[in-house]
Amino acid sequence: MNWAGWRFGGGVVDAAVAVVVALLAGYAIVDPPGPSSWWPAWSAWPVAALVSFPIAARRRRPWLMLGVAGTAAVLATVAGAVAAGAIWVTFVPTVLVLYLVASTTAAGRSLVGLAACVAGAVAAVLIFYAQVLPILPPAARRSELPPYWPVEIGVICVFMGAGWAVGAVVRWKRDTAARLAHHLAEAAVADERRRIARELHDVIGHSMGLIAVKATVANHVADVRPQEARAALAVIEQTSQSTLAEIRRILGLLRSDGDPQDALTPVPGLADLPELADRARSAGIDVDLAVRGDAALPPAVALSVYRIVQEALTNVITHAGPTRCSVRVDAGVRDAVVEVVDDGPRRREPPRAGDGGHGLIGMRERAMMYGGTFAAGPRPEGGFRVSAHLPYDPIGRPA
Known part of the structure; x- marks a missing residue:
């Protein structure tokens, strides 16, 4: 028309x-x-x-x-x-x-x-x-x-x-x-693919790491300590169910033309960090979680903070567990600061420089998306430290 x-x-x-x-x-x-x-x-x-x-x-x-x-x-x-x-x-x-x-x-x-x-x-x-x-006849007057x-x-x-x-x-x-x-359309599609890949990596990487640890425990103690094996299987069941629900939410976004925050399943945020810490504890990580600040982070920023903590804990479970780990989140009205520090493996191993995969890359991308900073590396006294700073304006856009 x-x-x-x-x-x-x-x-x-x-x-x-x-x-x-x-x-x-x-x-x-x-x-x-x-x-x-x-x-x-x-x-x-x-x-x-x-x-x-x-x-x-x-x-x-x-x-x-x-x-x-x-x-x-x-x-x-x-x-x-x-x-x-x-x-x-x-x-x-x-x-x-x-x-x-x-x-x-x-x-x-x-x-x-x-x-x-x-x-x-x-x-x-x-x-x-x-x-x-x-x-032609001449003009009647001077031209x-x-x-x-x-x-x-x-x-x-x-x-x-x-x-x-x-x-x-x-x-x-x-x-x-x-x-x-x-x-611009191709760039938008590529950005969306990277975002979905990052989401799936964070969800699956964390959950599969936890499931692998608990499955190993259950396999070793199944004969001598069946109660502990059943507890490990219960953690695997709960983790796999929550992971499936979150994967369905992410895949549902592929079929929807609306905003990701309009999905029926709530987007993870700061309120879900204690549950994340409990999962890490069930995998043998002594997690000390502290969330400071009264500011209500925008959903997109809160999701990025959650994913950074999730990926950092996944790396601790995979590379250093069992060990002690501290998680600090400062939620301000203009920025959010995340710090995850572990004491390193209790058995003597060479210091790790990273996970060698997409974990650190994904965390860095989430920080850079807001024009922030990201740092990750081994500590001189042992262990590993991950820190991220995410500045934003009051409506959740990069500052």
Whole structure:
């Protein structure tokens, strides 16, 4: 409907322009600056209407109307239906149609149209001045613009070149805008894929790490301590169920056109950190959790904080457990600070420089998304430290 409205509006504008140009061309033939045409005076208006008609229909068949406009102007000039000194007015419709052709066609093709129009106009003007002008009756009064074919040809060439150039620039700008829009759309899709991959990595990585630890415990103590094995299996059951629910929430976002925060399952936040710490404790990590600050973080910031803590605890479970770990979260009105520090494995192992996967990369991306900072590395006294600073404005956007 919008496209049809645009076409209708453009057609009305073109029709109005065609009428104005026809009046201008007719007046130029009736009252020319040079010798008048030998045709009857009333013929000026049909000739003007004929050469101006292609403007009104140029949007439907640009190339066809370009040929009609150029041919009509050339025939009118050669036949002497125009007036000396105002031949260029007859080619104004050709200029306007040429602009549309250049703005909707590749530059190489439209350049061929420009060359054909210029060649036809130059030939018509030369024929007019060589064969038609000498037989015209002299002007009744002194001409304000003496007939001079180089001027006529120069004006026509300048107008046609300008019309083509403006159309080519318009097409270039449209193509550039289209490419930019396509690039932005691809970037948005890539960002969304990375966000979903990061979410899935955090959820699955943490849960599978915890499940692997508890499954190992259950396998070793199943015969001698069945109660402890059943407790480990209960943790595995609870973790797998919560993980499945969160995976369904993330995958549900792929089927939804709405905002991620509109999902039915609540987005994890600071209130879920104690449960996260309990899961780590069940895997043998002595977690000391402290959340300071009374500020209510925006949901997106709270989710990033939760995921950073989740991934950091997953790394502790995988690389250092069992051990002691402290988690500090400071929630401010303008920023959030996360620090996760562990004492390292109780058995003697070389210091770890990272998890070698996407865990640290994902945490760094979450911090950088808000223009914040991220640091992770082994401590001189042993263990590993992860810290992140996420600045934001009151509505949750990067500061």
